[in-house]
Amino acid sequence: MVNGIQLGSIYALIALGYTMVYGIVRLINFAHGEIYMAGAYIGYFVAGYLGPFFLPTLVIPMLLTPVLALIIERFAYRPLRFAPRLAALSTALGVSIFLQNFVRQFIGADYRPFPQIMTPHTYNVGGVIINNITILVVGVAFTLMMVLQFIVRRTKVGKAMRAVSYDKDAARLMGIDLDYVISVTFVLGSTLAAAAGVLVGIAYPRIDPVMGLLPGMKAFIAAVLGGIGNIPGAMLGGLVMGMAEIMVVYLYSSKWRDAVAFAILIVVLLLRPQGLLGRQLSEKV
Amino acid sequence: MARSVKTETATRPHVIPGPVRVIGTAAALSALYFLVIAVAGHNPYYMQILSIAAINVIGAVSLNLINGFTGLFSIGHAGFLAIGAYTSGSLTVFLGFPFIPSIIMGGICAMAMGFVVGTPTLRLGGDYLAIATLGFGEIIRVVMNNIDKVGGPRGFTGIPPYSSFFWTYLFAVATVLIIINFVTSSHGRACKSIREDEIAARAMGINVTRYKVTVFVIGSFFAGVAGGLLVHTLQLAHPKMFGIMKSVDYLIMIVVGGYGSITGAIVAATLITGLTEALRFIQEWRMLVYGLLLIVVMLTRPQGLMGGFEVSFDRLAGLLGKPSADAGKQEGVK
Numbered sequence: 057m058v059n060g061i062q063l064g065s066i067y068a069l070i071a072l073g074y075t076m077v078y079g080i081v082r083l084i085n086f087a088h089g090e091i092y093m094a095g096a097y098i099g100y101f102v103a104g105y106l107g108p109f110f111l112p113t114l115v116i117p118m119l120l121t122p123v124l125a126l127i128i129e130r131f132a133y134r135p136l137r138f139a140p141r142l143a144a145l146s147t148a149l150g151v152s153i154f155l156q157n158f159v160r161q162f163i164g165a166d167y168r169p170f171p172q173i174m175t176p177h178t179y180n181v182g183g184v185i186i187n188n189i190t191i192l193v194v195g196v197a198f199t200l201m202m203v204l205q206f207i208v209r210r211t212k213v214g215k216a217m218r219a220v221s222y223d224k225d226a227a228r229l230m231g232i233d234l235d236y237v238i239s240v241t242f243v244l245g246s247t248l249a250a251a252a253g254v255l256v257g258i259a260y261p262r263i264d265p266v267m268g269l270l271p272g273m274k275a276f277i278a279a280v281l282g283g284i285g286n287i288p289g290a291m292l293g294g295l296v297m298g299m300a301e302i303m304v305v306y307l308y309s310s311k312w313r314d315a316v317a318f319a320i321l322i323v324v325l326l327l328r329p330q331g332l333l334g335r336q337l338s339e340k341v
Numbered sequence: 342m343a344r345s346v347k348t349e350t351a352t353r354p355h356v357i358p359g360p361v362r363v364i365g366t367a368a369a370l371s372a373l374y375f376l377v378i379a380v381a382g383h384n385p386y387y388m389q390i391l392s393i394a395a396i397n398v399i400g401a402v403s404l405n406l407i408n409g410f411t412g413l414f415s416i417g418h419a420g421f422l423a424i425g426a427y428t429s430g431s432l433t434v435f436l437g438f439p440f441i442p443s444i445i446m447g448g449i450c451a452m453a454m455g456f457v458v459g460t461p462t463l464r465l466g467g468d469y470l471a472i473a474t475l476g477f478g479e480i481i482r483v484v485m486n487n488i489d490k491v492g493g494p495r496g497f498t499g500i501p502p503y504s505s506f507f508w509t510y511l512f513a514v515a516t517v518l519i520i521i522n523f524v525t526s527s528h529g530r531a532c533k534s535i536r537e538d539e540i541a542a543r544a545m546g547i548n549v550t551r552y553k554v555t556v557f558v559i560g561s562f563f564a565g566v567a568g569g570l571l572v573h574t575l576q577l578a579h580p581k582m583f584g585i586m587k588s589v590d591y592l593i594m595i596v597v598g599g600y601g602s603i604t605g606a607i608v609a610a611t612l613i614t615g616l617t618e619a620l621r622f623i624q625e626w627r628m629l630v631y632g633l634l635l636i637v638v639m640l641t642r643p644q645g646l647m648g649g650f651e652v653s654f655d656r657l658a659g660l661l662g663k664p665s666a667d668a669g670k671q672e673g674v675k
Contacts, residue, residue: 084471135640142414145471146596147639149416149589154632161629269585273479276472315483318476325473326461 062190062259064298065197069252070275071282071290072204073245079221079285080241082141086148087128088249089272090155095121095250096170096263097159103171110174114196117250125246126239134235160265167264170257193255200251201291204244208287213240221285270314277321370514388506392574394614395509396567399516401594401610402603403563408592409601410524411556412536413463414471417478418564419587421451424481425565426572426583427491430500433573440503444569451565452558459557463550478588486580496579497572504573512570516563521603523559532556536601593631597638
């Protein structure tokens with residue numbers, strides 16, 4: 057249960073990036089899982105050089121990975137902004153494959169142990185066994201989600217983002233700089249993904265180049281589950297996914313966890329394609 | 342984006358009469374077969390690569406029918422390959438089926454699964470379909486991984502080596518001909534209209550959902566056939582063979598070849614298969630190159646290398662200046 061919340065809040069952090077990018081540019085950013093992987097690797101190196109301190113390990117990746125996301129956006133996605141959607145999707149897949157294998161090639165394909173940031177302590181709070189790493193992961197995740205909510209709801213950029221996601225062309229007519237807003241979206245999404253990467257490194261101390269693939273997809277499922285383009289939905293979806301997965305492992309067998317994730321996806325798509333918190337969109341002609 | 346739509350044969354200046362076309366095609370294809378045998382027939386390693394190339398042609402062309410011609414975005418093709426592979430393998434190993442029926446059954450099972458998956462998911466928009474097919478492909482892989490009867494994570498071994506280049510070539514030719522016939526028919530035009538503008542197509546009275554499901558089912562059938570051929574060539578099936586990367590391989594083939602170009606899919610499938618083998622010594626770099634290739638091709642030529650271009654008798658005849666029955670023989674690749 058507690059593990060479910062921990063895993064779920066990590067999925068939720070990644071899912072937010074998917075949902076924001078999709079909400080604004082209508083692109084499934086397949087490379088988002090790799091951004092998360094990059095965050096974990098940067099965290100790994102920071103912790104390796106500076107020593108196992110929590111704050112730099114978390115903050116430096118959160119500052120560096122958005123640069124990567126900006127580069128990807130600028131060189132791979134922006135030229136295709138008005139190209140057919142299939143072209144953009146294929147490019148996103150290409151970026152994903154490229155990043156994965158880039159890391160595999162230049163850093164190594166092996167699993168690497170993430171430096172231990174803090175020694176685990178176990179507490180028993182009213183019968184619930186919980187350890188400090190879980191508290192940390194969930195705490196950081198929720199703080200970041202609140203910050204994001206604040207940015208999107210209360211700031212000018214957030215307002216612009218909402219306007220663009222509502223109607224791109226009308227927003228442009230109102231003088232909103234589309235490229236700027238999209239860049240901000242990518243930056244915010246990748247910051248959260250980087251944080252998720254570091255938190256995963258802390259919670260499950262093992263990182264490898266393909267670590268982004270499955271969590272990336274599951275986070276996407278979480279985004280779909282909550283209603284894509286919907287920020288609270290992504291958080292809820294992430295939690296549901298995390299819980300469901302841990303439940304399967306706990307009740308049945310870990311071999312089926314991935315299949316269950318995708319089964320959830322297909323069931324949700326069939327029953328409620330707009331997601332749990334989504335609203336029905338009419339098809340634009 | 343403007344696509345070159347193939348004009349009606351009737352409006353072309355150089356039209357080759359039907360019987361000549363059939364004989365020419367048969368002659369060209371058998372000439373190609375014997376040429377390949379003459380060049381590479383003595384080397385089993387080359388023959389195996391050629392078999393795999395032919396199988397990849399089936400996979401790429403059938404995926405191109407779904408993605409390129411109808412504009413759906415399916416990235417779970419490997420799932421159907423897996424179904425065909427495991428079905429066909431099990432039938433020969435456990436029930437002693439002969440080769441051809443087992444392949445056909447593999448195709449039929451994949452087709453049935455395509456129908457089951459396609460009917461509900463094809464109502465979804467393009468991006469959702471992508472993620473649903475991806476999810477489906479993964480589910481298949483996990484299921485195969487957990488069925489101990491067919492080897493589970495150890496892989497399914499001991500499949501008889503029924504397949505050979507002759508059979509894979511034959512199946513590839515049959516697949517290509519069937520799909521060419523489909524896409525040049527009025528059904529094919531309906532599919533292209535869905536690709537160009539789904540809402541307009543619906544307004545023109547095209548049953549969009551039915552066409553999507555049909556195309557998806559046909560594509561799955563041939564993917565199943567490709568999977569069956571693959572296990573009988575390699576004598577082994579392994580869940581890892583049918584992961585996401587396999588689907589992405591096919592996607593790369595049709596992207597590089599050009600969405601909606603049969604010739605492109607064939608050329609790209611053959612080239613990429615050859616390239617994969619040639620790059621075996623730097624295998625870790627292969628995927629890096631693939632990723633870059635995909636990005637660069639999309640950025641510079643979003644329509645793929647061949648675009649909508651097709652090699653055909655009519656075009657060849659046009660090049661030669663007069664309708665000629667020899668035209669096909671000189672350029673074997675159809």
